[in-house]
Structure formats: C-alpha cells, structure tokens
Amino acid sequence: MTDTQILVESVLQALVAGLFIGAIYGLMCVGLASIFGVMRVINFAQGDFMMLGMYVTYFAFVAFGAQAFGTAVGPFAAAIVAMPVMYGFGWAVHRLLISRVTGTRSAGMEAEGHYAQLILTLGVALVLQNGAMILFGAEMVSVRTPLSSAAWFVGPFGDGMALFVNQARTIAAAISLVVIVSLWLVIRRTNLGKSLRAAADNPEASIYMGIDVDRAHRVAFGLGTAITALAGGLLAANYPFHPFVGLDYVIIMYAGVVLGGIGSVPGAFWGGMTIGLVQQLSALVLPTQLQNATIFVFFLLIVILRPQGFFGRNVERT
Amino acid sequence: MTLLKRLLFAGTALAAAGLAAASAHAQGKPEPIQVGLIAPLSGIYARPGTVMKMGAELGIEDVNAAGGISCLGGAPLELAVIDSGDSVEKATNAAQRMVAEHPKLVGATGAYLSSFTLAVSEVTERANLPLLTLSYSDLITGRGFKTIFQTSATSGAQAEIALPIIMDLAEKQTGKRPQTVAIITDNTAASLSSVKRMKEGLLADVGLKLVSEEVFTPPLTDATSLVQEIRRGRPDLLFFLPTVISDSKLILEKMQEFRVRVPTISFGIAIAEPEVLNTVDPKLLEGVMSAVANWGKKGEEGLIKRLKDRYGEPWMTQNAISTYGDMWLFKTALETSCSRDRAGLAKALRGLDAGPSKYYPGGTLSFDDAGHRKGASLTIIQWQNGVPMTVFPEALALSAAKWPKP
Numbered sequence: 001m002t003d004t005q006i007l008v009e010s011v012l013q014a015l016v017a018g019l020f021i022g023a024i025y026g027l028m029c030v031g032l033a034s035i036f037g038v039m040r041v042i043n044f045a046q047g048d049f050m051m052l053g054m055y056v057t058y059f060a061f062v063a064f065g066a067q068a069f070g071t072a073v074g075p076f077a078a079a080i081v082a083m084p085v086m087y088g089f090g091w092a093v094h095r096l097l098i099s100r101v102t103g104t105r106s107a108g109m110e111a112e113g114h115y116a117q118l119i120l121t122l123g124v125a126l127v128l129q130n131g132a133m134i135l136f137g138a139e140m141v142s143v144r145t146p147l148s149s150a151a152w153f154v155g156p157f158g159d160g161m162a163l164f165v166n167q168a169r170t171i172a173a174a175i176s177l178v179v180i181v182s183l184w185l186v187i188r189r190t191n192l193g194k195s196l197r198a199a200a201d202n203p204e205a206s207i208y209m210g211i212d213v214d215r216a217h218r219v220a221f222g223l224g225t226a227i228t229a230l231a232g233g234l235l236a237a238n239y240p241f242h243p244f245v246g247l248d249y250v251i252i253m254y255a256g257v258v259l260g261g262i263g264s265v266p267g268a269f270w271g272g273m274t275i276g277l278v279q280q281l282s283a284l285v286l287p288t289q290l291q292n293a294t295i296f297v298f299f300l301l302i303v304i305l306r307p308q309g310f311f312g313r314n315v316e317r318t
Numbered sequence: 319m320t321l322l323k324r325l326l327f328a329g330t331a332l333a334a335a336g337l338a339a340a341s342a343h344a345q346g347k348p349e350p351i352q353v354g355l356i357a358p359l360s361g362i363y364a365r366p367g368t369v370m371k372m373g374a375e376l377g378i379e380d381v382n383a384a385g386g387i388s389c390l391g392g393a394p395l396e397l398a399v400i401d402s403g404d405s406v407e408k409a410t411n412a413a414q415r416m417v418a419e420h421p422k423l424v425g426a427t428g429a430y431l432s433s434f435t436l437a438v439s440e441v442t443e444r445a446n447l448p449l450l451t452l453s454y455s456d457l458i459t460g461r462g463f464k465t466i467f468q469t470s471a472t473s474g475a476q477a478e479i480a481l482p483i484i485m486d487l488a489e490k491q492t493g494k495r496p497q498t499v500a501i502i503t504d505n506t507a508a509s510l511s512s513v514k515r516m517k518e519g520l521l522a523d524v525g526l527k528l529v530s531e532e533v534f535t536p537p538l539t540d541a542t543s544l545v546q547e548i549r550r551g552r553p554d555l556l557f558f559l560p561t562v563i564s565d566s567k568l569i570l571e572k573m574q575e576f577r578v579r580v581p582t583i584s585f586g587i588a589i590a591e592p593e594v595l596n597t598v599d600p601k602l603l604e605g606v607m608s609a610v611a612n613w614g615k616k617g618e619e620g621l622i623k624r625l626k627d628r629y630g631e632p633w634m635t636q637n638a639i640s641t642y643g644d645m646w647l648f649k650t651a652l653e654t655s656c657s658r659d660r661a662g663l664a665k666a667l668r669g670l671d672a673g674p675s676k677y678y679p680g681g682t683l684s685f686d687d688a689g690h691r692k693g694a695s696l697t698i699i700q701w702q703n704g705v706p707m708t709v710f711p712e713a714l715a716l717s718a719a720k721w722p723k724p
Contacts, residue, residue, distance in 0.1 A: 017540055133360065138360075138364030139593040140365070140564060140593050144596075240563060240564040240567050241564075248537060280540065288544060291535070
C-alpha cells in the first residue's frame with residue numbers, strides 16, 4: 001500500500017470507530033440532558049446510573065438473555081430490559097430524594113436548591129458506587145458476546161486497503177439512533193412531550209395551566225436514567241466494567257451536554273458524537289495518550305468560540 | 319429482658335473479658351508483632367489488593383503455626399490492613415494514616431501499582447518504617463531510600479532477563495529469530511520503565527527492530543488506533559504492557575477483529591488475572607505469554623490448593639505468592655533483629671543473608687544498598703488451555719513453553 005492509501009485507510013477506520021462510539025456517547029449525553037433540560041438539576045450520579053444499567057444488563061444476560069436469545073442478540077435484548085428497570089429506579093430516586101430539593105420545594109432554598117441538589121446527587125453517587133462494590137464485588141465483568149471481536153469486512157480496495165466494522169458497536173449505534181429518534185418524537189409529538197417541554201420552559205405557568213410539574217419532573221428523571229442506563233448496557237458488550245466505571249464517563253457526559261448546548265436534547269446527542277469523533281480522529285495526528293486531553297482542548301475551543309454550544313440559545317451561555 | 323438483667327449480663331461479659339486478658343498476661347503470652355499491608359481494597363484496583371490480602375493472611379497463619387518469632391518468645395505476627403484506595407493521592411493519605419494510627423507497626427508491604435508504592439514509600443521512609451514491595455518500577459529503588467526493599471526484579475531487569483529467553487524460544491521452536499517488534503504500552507511507571515530499557519539498547523542487543531510504539535493512558539475506550547498501527551507495521555512480535563484488564567480485552571479483541579495475528583508477549587499481570595476470563599474469550603488468550611515478577615510455581619502446589627480451597631482463587635498470581643513470601647521474610651528478618659523496633663528491622667533486612675529465596679524466583683534473601691533483592695529473577699507464564707501456567711524458569715515450571723502461533 002502507498003502512504004496515501006495507508007492514510008486514507010487509517011482516517012476511514014478512525015471515522016467509523018468515532019461515529020459508532022460517538023453514537024453511544026450521544027445516547028448517554030441525551031439521558032443527562034433530559035434531566036438537566038427539564039429539571040435544571042446537575043446530576044452527579046448519572047455515571048453511576050449508567051453503571052447500574054451495565055450491571056442490570058449483565059445479570060439479565062446471564063439469567064435469561066444468553067439462553068433465550070443466544071450470545072449474539074442476548075446482550076442487546078438484556079440492555080433493552082435494563083431500560084424499564086432503570087426507569088423505575090430513577091422514578092423512585094426522584095420520588096424519595098430528588099423531589100425534596102427540586103420543583104416547588106426548592107422555592108425557598110438557597111440558590112433555588114442547586115447546592116442541595118449537588119450535595120444530594122454526589123451523595124447518591126457515593127452510595128451507589130460503594131453499595132455496588134459490596135453487592136457485586138470489585139471484579140471486572142463484561143457481557144461476553146462474539147460480536148465484540150467480530151467485524152464486517154469491507155474491501156479490499158486498491159493494494160489491500162480494507163475497513164473493519166465492529167458488529168457489536170454497529171448494532172449498539174443503530175439502537176442508540178432508534179432510541180434518540182423515538183425520544184425526539186415523544187417530546188415533539190405527544191402530550192407527555194408537551195408537558196415535559198412546558199415544565200422545562202416555565203414551571204410556574206405550567207402549574208397554572210394544570211400540568212403536574214412534579215410528575216413531569218419524575219418522568220424526565222426516570223427517562224434520563226433509563227436512557228443513560230441503556231447506553232451503559234450497550235457499552236457493556238465491548239467494555240469491561242466495575243462499580244466505579246461511572247467516573248470514567250460522567251465527565252464525557254457533561255462535556256457532551258455543554259458542547260451540544262445545555263438543555264438541547266439533539267444538541268446533547270451531537271455533543272456526544274463530537275466527543276467520539278474527536279477522541280478517535282485525534283489519534284491520527286497526536287499521541288494516543290493525549291486522546292482524552294484532546295477532547296477537553298476541543299471543548300475549551302468550542303466554549304470560547306461558541307459559548308452557547310452547538311444547539312444552545314445565546315441567552316443560555318455555557 | 320429487664321434493664322437490671324441487661325446490666326448484669328453486660329457486667330458479667332466485661333468481667334469475663336478482663337479475666338481472660340489478665341490470664342493471658344499472667345501466662346506471659348507475648349504481645350503480637352504488627353506488620354502492615356497497604357494495598358488497594360476499594361476502587362478500580364480493589365481486586366488485586368484483595369488477592370494480596372489473601373496471600374498475607376495465609377503467610378501470617380503459616381508463620382504463626384510455625385511458632386511465630388521464636389527470638390521474641392514466640393510472638394505471633396498480626397496483620398494491619400490499610401486501604402490505599404485507587405489513586406496516588408489516596409495512597410499517600412492512606413500511608414500517612416497508617417503511620418499515625420498504627421504506631422506499633424514494625425514493617426509493611428505494598429502498595430500494588432508502582433506509582434502507589436512511589437508515593438507510599440515517601441511517607442514510610444520519613445517514618446523509618448521498612449516497606450517490602452513487589453512493584454517493579456526502577457524508580458522505587460533509585461532514590462537512595464534506606465527503608466525500601468524491592469523483592470522483585472525491576473522492570474528494566476525483567477525486560478533484560480525475559481527478552482533473550484523469548485528470542486531463544488522463538489528460534490528453537492520456529493527455526494528463526496523474530497526481526498521486528500511493535501510495542502503497545504500504557505503510561506504507568508512500571509510499563510514505561512520496561513519500555514525505556516528496551517529502547518535504550520535491549521532490543522538492539524537481541525536483534526529486534528522497533529517498527530511501532532504506541533503509548534496510551536488507561537483505561538482505553540477503544541483500541542482502533544493502536545491496533546491499526548500494528549496492522550500497518552506487520553511486526554514479527556508484539557510486546558504488550560497493559561496494567562488494566564479492560565485494556566487487555568479491548569486490544570486483544572481488536573486484534574482479532576482486524577485479523578492481526580502476531581505472537582504476543584505481555585509484561586505484567588493484567589493479562590493473567592483470573593477475572594480476565596470474565597471478560598475475554600479464552601481462545602483469544604491461548605498462547606499469550608507474560609513476564610511477571612512471581613507466580614505459583616513447582617513446589618508450591620499445596621499452597622496453590624489452599625488458596626483455591628479457602629478463597630476460590632483459580633490460580634496463584636504474583637500478588638498472592640509474593641505477599642505470602644513477604645510474611646516469611648519479615649519472620650526471617652525479625653529473628654535476626656530480635657526486636658520490635660522499626661529501625662532494627664530495617665537494619666536486619668539490609669544486612670540479611672538468608673540463602674536462596676524460597677517464595678520469590680531466583681536470587682537470595684539478601685538486599686543491596688539500594689534495596690534490590692540480590693539476583694532477583696522473574697517467571698514467564700503462558701496461557702495454556704484457559705490457565706496461565708509458569709513456563710520459566712524451567713526448574714520451577716509447571717508446564718513446557720510453546721511458541722505462540724500467529
């Protein structure tokens with residue numbers, strides 16, 4: 001192969017990897033944005049909700065996913081099962097804890113309850129991490145599927161140029177896209193979506209219009225938890241995890257949400273996608289060990305050049 | 319139960335405890351000698367830290383069953399376990415806590431990752447507390463400290479010992495010596511020490527040309543760019559130096575996906591921890607070799623079985639066997655120093671000359687001025703039928719080495 005062909009192959013390969021991993025990052029960012037966009041709650045436990053989603057996927061896969069659907073389809077079926085389970089978990093966390101420092105109850109609190117929310121979600125994160133350590137142990141596990149090391153082979157072109165498309169990542173990216181489009185349709189086209197948007201735009205006016213804002217918040221929190229948990233479940237096929245895995249991803253989620261424009265659900269997806277692409281493409285020109293540093297250099301550049309993010313409005317400066 | 323009954327019950331229990339203590343004192347039962355284990359028991363590295371604890375517990379049990387420290391009236395060893403956490407900052411705090419909260423400690427062992435040991439030893443040196451370590455980094459014993467004792471061969475020394483063995487094995491079993499090599503390494507202290515030594519002449523000494531070198535920060539999220547480089551370079555050999563299991567999985571699976579088939583030699587334990595099998599298909603691991611400081615060897619079958627029976631560990635990694643050996647090393651040195659004094663133990667360890675080492679591969683139970691164990695060698699292990707078997711040194715091997723099929 002010539003140098004140009006080698007370069008083209010490397011760029012295409014990085015692009016494919018970036019798009020697929022970016023789609024999963026996008027999904028986890030959408031989960032966080034759903035919560036922040038509607039409730040304005042900075043949720044530090046979001047990475048740990050993702051970790052729980054990974055474990056629910058793992059146990060669902062071990063308990064019945066592998067037997068019922070086989071090791072190829074089973075991991076994805078198990079990840080989908082994690083969604084309603086984690087919706088219920090998110091709903092309960094909101095009902096029992098978060099609702100005490102948000103919505104109408106935060107009216108008299110300092111900084112509209114934001115300090116209390118930060119402390120509470122940090123506390124929830126610590127409880128989840130250490131609770132998971134006690135329950136599941138420190139051993140790394142993953143949802144084992146042959147698809148994580150299998151690729152669709154595209155090529156060869158020219159003097160042996162080829163493209164390898166990871167099967168597990170491709171299916172995960174496709175599921176992510178379907179979920180994001182479905183969520184967008186729910187938000188735009190249904191009464192539930194209207195109540196969520198109304199509660200996000202003006203909670204007080206929504207109450208006057210007969211919308212149950214607390215319920216809207218609870219639904220948004222449950223949805224955000226379920227979506228991020230699904231992203232974790234999809235990631236679990238390729239990525240071994242442990243009770244502290246959420247810490248590795250929560251920063252990526254926040255960077256994606258801010259890049260996309262705070263409060264914008266499509267923006268959060270594109271923010272996550274951008275992070276995936278920057279992470280993979282940067283390795284073509286910079287040392288691999290700077291992959292994650294590059295994300296934040298790019299993040300700072302965007303914040304300087306376009307403070308409102310890709311899809312944010314000017315008034316909502318990042 | 320009425321309040322009066324409860325008080326009576328509590329009073330009786332207290333009196334019984336007091337009597338028992340008084341009786342032990344009257345019989346002249348010696349006070350236990352405290353040794354510390356500082357290792358990660360929470361966070362991402364909790365699993366290897368837990369295995370170190372298992373080794374230490376078995377070691378303490380066996381030392382005490384053998385009569386404890388006879389020179390000190392048969393005083394038993396007692397283990398103080400300190401969680402170093404999963405970051406250098408946490409390890410430093412844990413070390414400070416260890417020396418403050420355990421004033422009776424005479425020595426300690428730890429702290430798993432070289433970067434943790436570097437931080438912990440800064441504290442133990444100031445506290446004059448002898449620290450035994452399995453960590454590999456050359457930096458650990460390169461700072462002129464007087465209380466650090468490295469029981470393993472350093473990373474550089476391990477590479478020096480392993481490379482000629484690997485090259486000879488390739489030549490013997492395939493009929494030709496590999497000419498080119500690619501390196502994938504994370505940027506932890508021990509891995510970088512090995513790679514530094516390789517690039518500073520070791521590769522050239524064994525006739526290998528470096529065709530690509532990729533350094534990454536663990537944990538990886540995707541290994542595409544790393545494996546694409548190996549695919550491009552088409553090396554005869556891959557040297558692979560991860561310290562996190564997830565990185566081992568991502569890279570091995572990506573190699574399979576990209577149809578990169580190259581004999582893979584790892585350095586370190588991340589490729590051979592038992593939980594690797596939770597995440598990686600054993601077929602991908604088959605034949606992969608790794609140079610490690612220590613492993614369950616010939617003659618230790620009984621100990622391996624006890625570890626398996628008691629803790630469910632499928633095999634004995636370096637974390638268990640070396641920490642086990644550390645307890646015996648403490649006993650040997652305490653018998654020499656015959657005191658409960660830290661300075662005395664450090665002096666005894668520095669001057670120790672206890673003959674061939676039993677639980678560490680190669681060399682003797684003696685240390686040079688810097689704290690290296692004299693003549694320390696390594697073990698080479700290979701995945702064979704789903705189990706990492708010791709294949710070198712031949713005298714201690716549990717199976718014969720087979721050159722990995724590309």
